Amino acid sequence: MTIGDDAALQLVISLNRLTRSLRRAASAGGVQPTQLAVLALLSRQQGPSRIGEIAAWVPCSQPTATAAVLGLESAGLIRREPDPTDGRASRVLATERGRSAFADLARGEAEVLSKRLASLRPDEVRLLAEAAPLLRRLAEAAD
Template identity: 35%
Template sequence: MNMNTHQDPQPVEPPPGLAEELRISIARLSRRLRSVSATEGTGPHGSPRQPRLTISQHAALAALERHRAMTPRELADHEKVQPPSMTRVIAALEEQGLVERSPHPTDGRQVVLRVTQRGVDLLREERRRKEAWLSRRLSELTPREREILRQAAPILDRLSKS
């Protein structure tokens, strides 16, 4: 006799076209948010207020901020890139004063990378600009549409982590 009365529900196929619609919409929104930092982070006459980062540089800087400190190898592994590629990213971040190196506490052959205050400030300002842009766009939606997005946010987050 089977004592297991709870069975996992069978997977249900999503409606046709849902995956494509989500992929396109998320890609467009992602591109638009990336462009906000590139276009709205400028001073008078288009002069840059803060350094402009490539996607790889931004991802590495944000990862370092989240993890507080990492070796170059740990950062390369985290970002799933080859160490020589990460070396170039780190060099660019150091050159802009966004990352600093210090000796590894237990292994004299290694260094530890940390985000400088300038890097923290840059990330904070970029997040502020992106959230302000997104808040303006959300205010254009109906209350019902905003509620649907509020409910969808944790689902999209779960998809991004799977």
């Protein structure tokens, strides 16, 4: 079964609005949206990434990714290491403090969402809970 383009568009708009509103309502601890996307990537990944890889994933320009990395690095949330395959380049990875900060940010958003879910009927909450694994699969399909 597929849904129409209009239904897919409405789902995208709703998911984006929900994500933005959760981020606004939860404390981001001074982390900017692009920095948050970079920190999310580096916290989920096993290994370090180069700036170009980060820019492609976020997506943003390489200068924007560089600025985000510099801000996160100065906050101690990520660190650089030399790229073993290219002596001119470096790779970045989340520090333990960075992974912890990302988890705290996610927990803050989850708390806001939990409060909002309390306004729904139990069958609606159940339906959303059942959809969570499907949304995760869709999100990971592009990775």
